[in-house]
Amino acid sequence: MTFLTVVSALFGGILIGLAAAILLFFNNRTAGISGIAAGLIKHWQQDRHWRLSFVIGLVISAPLWRLLIGDISIQINTPLMILVIAGLLVGYGTQLGGGCTSGHGICGNARLSPRSIAATLTFMTTAGITVYLVRHFV
């Protein structure tokens, strides 16, 4: 870890915390991205406008960065078939568990919710085990 990595990690984290605080203060909402995105396709949800606005802000940040600042390094090395399985697991799992890295990992843990702490420990552990198994046995 270089000094720059440490600074950019901390500064990036501060921005994420600030983003969640903006949504909490103005919208009284939790910045859980899986929940916000999933709400877009629930026909009984009447509040799709703010959800769409959030997602547009999120996805526009990358092209905006490239336009104003520079390159972003993103690489996906996972085979497409595995991405399908992973996507299904992330979609279904976040709904069943009521959150992902943002909703439980950031927002829930910040208010010291026991559920979010349990969920975070669980998904960190299973993700770590999965990476270990894939790297050593596949």
Next chain:
Amino acid sequence: MNLNLSAFASGLTFGLGLIVSQMINPVKVLSFLDVTGNWDPSLALVMAGALLTLGLLQWLIKKSARYRLATNKTKRTLSKEIDAKLITGATLFGIGWGLSGLCPGPALMGLTSGLSGSYVFVAAMFIGFLLFNILHRKH
């Protein structure tokens, strides 16, 4: 402030945070999850930065009159129980995250980064959302 404008600002700031911290990059995320390999612990600092910032700001927000007024109008009850659904869901999410290095935020941001893998992942993720809606009808 307009609710859509603030949601947009929040999404944009969130995205910038994921870019600055490099959490947008699945390869970087996987090297954080690879504890026994060539471990890159920097993503723990992302979480620390986010938790400290949000922790401090939400303490201030919850003291503000505006927030108290808003919560009186829309009282939300947050479930406190750690049940099988929570743990099963988190387990499945963790496996998917570990297989791909993608969680919902960075996956959505891949859509505007020209990565075909992101389209496949996001499509599957929405099918996963839909599957949950069908299997656990709550409406």
